[in-house]
Amino acid sequence: MSRTLLAERITMAYTKDRAVLRDVSIAAQPGRILAVTGASGAGKTTLLWALAGLLRPAEGQVTLDGAPLRDRDQAVTQGIVLIPQHNGLAPTLTASENILVALVSAGMRAADARRLTADALAQVGLANQAEQLVEELSGGQQQRTAIARGLALRGSVLLADEVTSELDAANRQTVLSLLRAEADRGAAVVFATHDPQAAAACDAELHLVDGHATAPVR
């Protein structure tokens, strides 16, 4: 299912007196990868959380296919998948269990979930680590497990928050190819990144400076 997710002039604030994003608009469209760039603290994660339905804008709105996005529950039901910045994995489960739990709780039959889990781990080069506890994986392997979980969920929208920050060049390239494959299957992909080279490989870029959208500097 293809979906378009828009942020329309959103302002985000954690406290009443300080907006961390101001008047930001973006369009996540099927088949395209949008890079969100900016220095640490510029507001990338906040923007992705708003798009994921985890935070509500103080002003403006997030819409999915033209209707306001209500909350995270609705976002999950509509296939808005977030790969969070610090992976969000359960450390005492195996890599494979982390993905299986997500798929089964999304309503997938166990046999399908097992097959998709194995496929996704193989795609990120972790077939041999499937049964290893997450807490025993390296930082980059944990990051790739979180990516595999995001891919296995086969979302209509994929929000990837700095998912290549702990990866070597070869794995970074693999992950960029996998994000491209997600877009090619019809997903709308939003990729927050510090890496200008990775951003250059995307279809469009939104650059944030102190919570404001500016033209990207290349």
Ligand SMILES: Nc1ncnc2c1ncn2[C@@H]1O[C@H](COP(=O)(O)OP(=O)(O)OP(=O)(O)O)[C@@H](O)[C@H]1O
């Ligand atoms: N839970 C919170 N409560 C209060 N302020 C917050 C909270 N989370 C983030 N902020 C503030 O919001 C601003 C934007 O943070 P955000 O995490 O969105 O930036 P970022 O661009 O993703 O940074 P990084 O690249 O370091 O991950 C920062 O000034 C940060 O201090």
